[in-house]
Amino acid sequence: MSLLKPFSRRPALNTATILLVEREEEFQQRLAEVLVEETAVTLNVRLAKSLPLPFENQHSRPRIDLVVFIVNLTSELSLQSARASLKYLDPGYFLGKVCFMATNARNAAVPQERLDTLRGLAASLRCTLLFAEDQTADGATNASERLLTILKVAAGLVPMTTALYLSNLTMCTVPSNTNEVDFD
């Protein structure tokens, strides 16, 4: 079992690398296309269906600064796959270099329990949980903008702050109970 390690390689100058893990491999492609439009830094996007990553690519793979698990909430498999992939990450990643991105959260087909599970998972790992609108172009642009905000910090490109500091501010919390919505 090969763990993906956050500091196994030296960082390149003014470069950030993001790994998008999505079981369905749909949103990640679009997201990647928007992400690489960023010009201020050299941005590498790696796409994967799940972890672990194939051993063959190990040498060509740059240091990965941020791992994003894209979870499609309409599919239980998507959540399970993300959960199964987590164990292939070095614990060092959980100091602010992992985040979850949920899609389809507003879909009627999503059971509340699945969303709660994902929230619980993100909260227990002290990770950030972002929500994204994967159906629209605006949604993809916005999602990539937010990922860039986190990635730049995680890659150490923003002075005066660290990934751990940012993730402390943004990490997911589990609300005790906001489910009851009164009609009055």
Place this chain on the structure above:
Amino acid sequence: MEAMQYLSESPDSINSSSNDQPVSNRNLNRSQRIAEKEKRKNEAEDPFVAAVKYFSDVEAGTPVMGNDVFEGNLVVVEKVAYAEGLPPDAISVMLEFAMSLRMGTSLCPRVLKCLIPATVVPQDAVVRAVAWLGVSKIPISTQVLFIKWVLTVFDMIDAKDQLRAIYGFIFSFVTEENLCPFICHLLYLLTTKQNVRVFRIRKLLDLQDRLGKQPFLLHLLSLYKVFCPELVTLSVPSRMKRGFRNHNSPWKSALAFVQKKNSAAIAPSAGVTLTIKDQSNRRKRKHCHLELPVLTCALNKESQAELSSNRKLVPLAHLRSFAELLENMHRIELPAQMGSLLSTSVALHYLDCVQEESALLRLNFWLGYTLREEFLFCRDGGATQNSDEALQFLNRLLCAHQFLQEGFSSSEGFLYKFLTVWDGCLMRPQILGLLSNIPVVPSYKMGQLLLEPLKQLYFTSSPFFKCGLLECLNGMLRNWLTWHSVYALEDNMDISISSHTSIYMTLSGLKDSVSQLVQFVDHLAVVGLQLESCHSLLLNFILDFYETVCDMFLKYGLPLVVLPSPGVFYPALLATDPVSVDRLAYIMHRYKVNLAFAKSQLKITEAFRISRQTFSDFNHYVVDMVNFLWNAKAFQSGVNVQLDEGILQRSKVPECSTSFDLVYHPAFMSYAIDFHHKCWPERKELDLSSIKHVKPWSWYVEYLFSQGYDGLELFKRTNINRWQPVKGDKEDSGTMQL
């Protein structure tokens, strides 16, 4: 004779019989006779009148098959119906004809499908048809079709009092399994508080046991619960699958066509209406809840005048002005679709001043449901979410909020849920707008409902989102303060924040909420400035917020003074743009005025106690500000910013302490150079230190003030007591003494 009668039923035979008439009427006045003849002729020439007459007279048991007369007449009626709609009396006749099954059951659906009202549907006809439902053997599918028709034309029924009177009778049909969903919808539209009875609730609960948790039963029950919460103990799930659908499909296009045609004819009179916006040619969507129905009522004013004598209720749609609303306040009839209330200002006026809560309850009920269905549990996964419809809907809701100057409680509940799954971009202006209108949140709930999701969004988003959110929170704070200043009762310090949301909050509760909000924004501001390396746009939005905060006491009467953190104060003081420094000076000036007022009040009553720490913090800020800008003694007071000498030396800036006074401050340097050129145009080399001499210094300061830096001027006036002309002397800042 048989043949004769048969003939007289066909349209052209009336013509011939009218020709026979004069023979028997010789003794009639001639002119009268001619008039009579003329009239009959007109009638006879109008095949439609004849056709309707045929249907009102046709005997039971007349065969349908091969009956060309019947076929012809029905075609005539259908043609008129689809082209311009049927007049009320024709509706009555045709409905009676169909429901009485005079010519069998097979015709009923065909006739029902062509019942397109041109103006109104007479209530009597509907009541009679409902009665037929109980008497004759109408096939169940036809019964369903009839109820669907009633639901479709519900807003065109000229009065509902008699329908309400037979509520119990209609209710009895819920046991019919196939009719139940539609009957429930009809009952939902008719229910008033008096109709909610224990035995009916029990019946519905029985049905629910039998049929399972059907959405139509749940909706009716939850409406009952809204009216009589003490009678319905059932817990309604937060998420109901699907409400009442629109059943207008068989009539939709024809109805729309007829209405469009008819409204075009009476368009000029619509100029007076206060409708916010009328929409046309919307995209069709299945199960669309977002279409705000235009407040319609088929009655036009003339017919209303005729009917007003025997009608007690006035539909809201007829009221054109505020004056009319006032006159009819006690007998308003609410429309079937509560959503239409949002679209006209008269209706909003009504909501604002009506005492009885049922209108607001129903509106909230509908709104909460719609918002949840359309934005939280979308069927298509939100693909169409950015559509114009959704935006227009939210914009209109926002307009209504701003008109009423308060939010609906259902939209508040929706926002709390929406924030937890929001991506921060979808309909951002609308969501932030709605958010700034929410009523005061009790401080114990605020963290979880509001601040936590906002924090997660804020720190992961672009600086522009950060600015937007700060502006929204500024608006929220201003609204809360405004409500406080409007509703505060001076004697007992109790305020009721809003008449409708019925949140009663003590002054200390409000103070807790406000200070929690301010502290939260302060936190956002400090870290935001750090993350975005003092983004100057962000700084401006932060200063906007503090302009509201510093005046809470004087402007809104809330005895609370919260100072900005050093993390906001110093970035603003050391900002590279003069505007930020100037605004900071203005804010400090307002703090000073507020604190001075608080101090003077303190002598009168103990209630306005401001903590000693606040005064002390304020003093430190003022001392620092004067030291930085006027005394050229930056980093020397050492209370808030303690910098090691070594660090300052390592920066290799000569004379660090003087580099932030009004001359060398990066924000004002250009003014200093400009001033230097104006003052000593003959000088070749720049010597900014010469400005610091007594006379040029006072000129320079005046020059700055003349450039529009009023904040600095005000700050100087309130905080600096005297000015020592000797360079290097300490300037005395007007610190506050407690």
Place this chain on the structure above:
Amino acid sequence: MEDQMKSLLRQLVRRIPIRFLKVTLEKWGRLTVAQQQNIDFTQTKWALADELIAYSEENRLTLRHITELEMIYVIDNPNQGMWHAFQLVDPESDAPAVELMQFKEQFKSHLNELVRNVSVKMKKNTDEAVWIRIAWGDSCSRPNNMRPTYVVHYLQTPYVFVTRLTSKQKTLLSQAMIIATRHQAIKDAHLSGRNFSAIRDLLMQEYEQVFPAKYPSALVERNQIAALPNIEREQAEAEVNRLQMACEAFGGGKLPQLQSVVYKLETKFKDPSNQTFTEREKPFNCVVTFTSKNLLESLRHCASSGIASTPITPLLSSIPRRGRNYFVITDKVSGPSSQINPTV
């Protein structure tokens, strides 16, 4: 006869959407140019039908002409109603030699032998398909032209597609078909759907097939258009493999728009936690239906994106391989795994 013609024409006008009506009438060519130009297509269907009836009477058209109009419309818009596929088996030696005229003659005469009152009309389409319209009657009633059966047969192939056929008429049609095409028997192909061209293409395998290859170059190229330099797929190889497998199973390119597949399970209930059902002797019957706008493409996507595991289970790959969309699954007598029972 006149009445039947009128009511058939009325029914046709009601059925054909206005936007197709003009083209269909032009193709029909039984109205004069002036008449065609005179027709007001904005009026109601009822009035339109009146006008057409008047023209037909003027031109002395008969029922045959009206059925011709119907055929033109149906051939152009076959996706109405359920189409069922049948397959002719055991061809006789002279089966490949059957040509149109012979088939026409044989079919008509045999059908007329079986049923007295039947009216058959045949038309050969451009794509070698013979379209047969059969209006059935029985010994005491005239052929009912209001509910005709449509049969499509591709000469020299064993495939027959039928819509609107009752079980009684099925035997008659089978008889006539077998004899006219020189086959021994006809059997149900267990393929049906509303989209005629889809079931035809599926059964006759008229779509791009992909065969196992060592270097799946074409597929890779198709998959990697618009690859940006800074985007790297970590698991690209596995992905290509999956796509290859999926295409081998379901075909490449555009697939026939099959809309549903039905599995009828007659297997024993197996759930260790539920003793009562597991111990039952009788099989547990249930029906599983998959529906989609384009089922085959959905399945291919499922397989290529890894939602369905590869290699693809024969339960799914049998759909295109055997060209059917109705399966009965029974327990293997000896083994625990389920199998697809070839004979239903």
